[in-house]
Amino acid sequence: MADIKTKSFVTASKSSIKDPQLRQALEKVGTGFDGARREAIEEISEEKWEEWRLKAREIKEHTIDNLDYYLDMLYTNVTNAGGYVHFAHDDNEANAIVSQLVEENNVKIATKSKSMVSEELGLNHVLEKLGVEVYETDLGEYIIQLAEETPSHLVAPALHKTKEQVASLFQEKLGIPYDEDIESMARTAREVLRDKFLKADLGISGANFLVAETGSLVIITNEGNGRLCTSAPRIHIGITGMEKVIPSLEDLSTFLRLLPRSATGQRLTSYVSIVTGPRRITDEDGPEQFHLIIVDNGRSKMLADPKLREALYCIRCGACLNICPVYQKVGGHAYGWVYPGPIGSIVTPNLTVLQNAKDLPFASSLCGACREACPVKINIPRMLLNLREQLVQPSDGSKSTSTFSENIAAKSYTSLMKHPSMVKLGNIMLKGLQKPFVRDGVVSSVPIPPLSIWTRSRDLPKLPDKTFHQIWENNLKDNQDTNG
Amino acid sequence: MINPKGIKASLYVTCIVDQLYPQVGVSVVNVLRKLGVQVEFPIDQSCCGQPLFNSGYVSEAKELALRVIESFKDSQYVVVPSASCAAMFREFYPSLFESDPQLHDIAQNFSERVYEFSEFIVEVLGVNKVNASGDGRHTFHTSCHMLRELGVKDQPLSLLDGVEGIETVDLPQREVCCGFGGTFSVKYPHISEEMLSDKVDNVLSTSCDTLVSCDMSCLMNIGGALSRNKSGISVKHLAEILDEENS
Numbered sequence: 001m002a003d004i005k006t007k008s009f010v011t012a013s014k015s016s017i018k019d020p021q022l023r024q025a026l027e028k029v030g031t032g033f034d035g036a037r038r039e040a041i042e043e044i045s046e047e048k049w050e051e052w053r054l055k056a057r058e059i060k061e062h063t064i065d066n067l068d069y070y071l072d073m074l075y076t077n078v079t080n081a082g083g084y085v086h087f088a089h090d091d092n093e094a095n096a097i098v099s100q101l102v103e104e105n106n107v108k109i110a111t112k113s114k115s116m117v118s119e120e121l122g123l124n125h126v127l128e129k130l131g132v133e134v135y136e137t138d139l140g141e142y143i144i145q146l147a148e149e150t151p152s153h154l155v156a157p158a159l160h161k162t163k164e165q166v167a168s169l170f171q172e173k174l175g176i177p178y179d180e181d182i183e184s185m186a187r188t189a190r191e192v193l194r195d196k197f198l199k200a201d202l203g204i205s206g207a208n209f210l211v212a213e214t215g216s217l218v219i220i221t222n223e224g225n226g227r228l229c230t231s232a233p234r235i236h237i238g239i240t241g242m243e244k245v246i247p248s249l250e251d252l253s254t255f256l257r258l259l260p261r262s263a264t265g266q267r268l269t270s271y272v273s274i275v276t277g278p279r280r281i282t283d284e285d286g287p288e289q290f291h292l293i294i295v296d297n298g299r300s301k302m303l304a305d306p307k308l309r310e311a312l313y314c315i316r317c318g319a320c321l322n323i324c325p326v327y328q329k330v331g332g333h334a335y336g337w338v339y340p341g342p343i344g345s346i347v348t349p350n351l352t353v354l355q356n357a358k359d360l361p362f363a364s365s366l367c368g369a370c371r372e373a374c375p376v377k378i379n380i381p382r383m384l385l386n387l388r389e390q391l392v393q394p395s396d397g398s399k400s401t402s403t404f405s406e407n408i409a410a411k412s413y414t415s416l417m418k419h420p421s422m423v424k425l426g427n428i429m430l431k432g433l434q435k436p437f438v439r440d441g442v443v444s445s446v447p448i449p450p451l452s453i454w455t456r457s458r459d460l461p462k463l464p465d466k467t468f469h470q471i472w473e474n475n476l477k478d479n480q481d482t483n484g
Numbered sequence: 485m486i487n488p489k490g491i492k493a494s495l496y497v498t499c500i501v502d503q504l505y506p507q508v509g510v511s512v513v514n515v516l517r518k519l520g521v522q523v524e525f526p527i528d529q530s531c532c533g534q535p536l537f538n539s540g541y542v543s544e545a546k547e548l549a550l551r552v553i554e555s556f557k558d559s560q561y562v563v564v565p566s567a568s569c570a571a572m573f574r575e576f577y578p579s580l581f582e583s584d585p586q587l588h589d590i591a592q593n594f595s596e597r598v599y600e601f602s603e604f605i606v607e608v609l610g611v612n613k614v615n616a617s618g619d620g621r622h623t624f625h626t627s628c629h630m631l632r633e634l635g636v637k638d639q640p641l642s643l644l645d646g647v648e649g650i651e652t653v654d655l656p657q658r659e660v661c662c663g664f665g666g667t668f669s670v671k672y673p674h675i676s677e678e679m680l681s682d683k684v685d686n687v688l689s690t691s692c693d694t695l696v697s698c699d700m701s702c703l704m705n706i707g708g709a710l711s712r713n714k715s716g717i718s719v720k721h722l723a724e725i726l727d728e729e730n731s
Binding site (some may be wrong): 364 | 497501502503504505506507509510513517525527528529530531533535536537538539540541542543544547548551628629631632633659660661663664665666667668669670671672673674675676677678679680682704705707708709711712
């Protein structure tokens, strides 16, 4: 499993906010990606977009509700096409399957097309330990592999890096002169990687979709690296989560409209590769073996929970990250694991340990922009609320993560609010207590948390002489007809 | 369209308005009366439970929910000068009682009678212009709950546009969160303050005199920063604007 640093959310997000280069890099997210998405929707009209979203959600709902049926269909059709399907319960099993294939086939060099699931499994480390040279071939992934970092965005893994940082990285790792021209950096990466594509024994890819009726693996890319990974080496291993299956090619057409537009605002990505089984006798090229590893790794826990199930509808477009005001400030690494942003705040706690990722569901203003941007209409804020409940008042007998003082505060607040006379008394007390802190009609500094935190950057209005309750009783109640 | 005369509406004033901005409650009453509505105020009302619900204290939120529902059991309409509390009633109350069909029905029945202030005026009363006048340059912040939980978007803007004598300007990034988020603002202040700072920059860019919204929680947040910056920009609930009449 990839390193889990979810416990450090607060410190990591604080340092992200202070990092000027990260801030600069993150500016692209809102204006660039999200702006392009909005333009793409405008082009085809809101109504049409809504129609596609509903269709996509319907397909996902149906498939996830009948997941066993479609996985079985997929298994049969992959096998009929000459491929092998492996089901992996967790990261260890998945890594063991890949390791065995590597050893049996004497693999020396592997090229990879972007796969978030392989990040989840920590597969690169496993392969390196076996002595395999591993090359990420998606430009963004290649950059972060050189930098020995992890992806910070679902679609643009090296989004956190500025072009100057990449130029320095290439200079250091590839021994070439510093050149911050993006095109020439891409050319450099292409030259390095072209050689690896030709030499690789093994190509590893993720999958954007698995089509049950044909047994196909679908990947969409803009760089063409996916196609090279899945066709040039003698073995192709596809690794993906079990939720990626959809029933038919007809259904695929809906998602091929939604995914690129939601991710980058493109009508279609430059490459759409549909891979069905290994090379056939009549084919000129293609891999000799095709293996599909379908990974559970905690997903069935979400499948079993009706309140969290819809997180499995996610097509990893990144639209919720791009629009999220929190992600835009803290970036992907702060979330501490493979999946960042709003959807990551649901997926990560469920695929890792909820209690260790307790900040993720809470670090949201619940603004709901993610839900609005989601091409499959996943109700992310609602699930964040459900996770908060699970943390504070767990129904499964696990220990609550809330502190003693939080519990006391919640209980006292509840009993106060159940007794309006107590609220009245509390108001009188607070009016007395606020006196030393009122200046120019506002409270601008209070030494007691949480007010001290609030007044760090904001004033508070002072409590007025009368509450609305009092004004109503004294002045408003009997005036019903005077203004009417 | 129905004749507003004779319609009875019960005001749910919200904690923030009750304790910190009572003049907003007064304006709500004045505006509704101006439109011929009979306003009632169930006196034993208190918190809707949202702070608890959002913090994971669901069983405590349920206790308060039942109390509110009881206070408004005879109300024809429940009018709320906060989209956030209205969303709690309308979107979340029924779901709190999903496992109890009887309570769920009661919560559902309550939720169907709840309207946010501007929504009530436009959708229930069928009024698009309230007799009001003022001056100065105004801009409007749409709260997240208003837009994305209640689906109320144009109603407050059209009411604001109908006010005589004032100038209205678009707030850039109007639909982006101000960073309040209840306890989020004090639990993750470093993030909340960054979001707030963007909102304040956008407000300042309009050169407005007054920032208007339908949620005093957002306005307490943005207004708190505008006050700290000595910006001279005041914050007002839409009801206060609709209550003003230059004589």
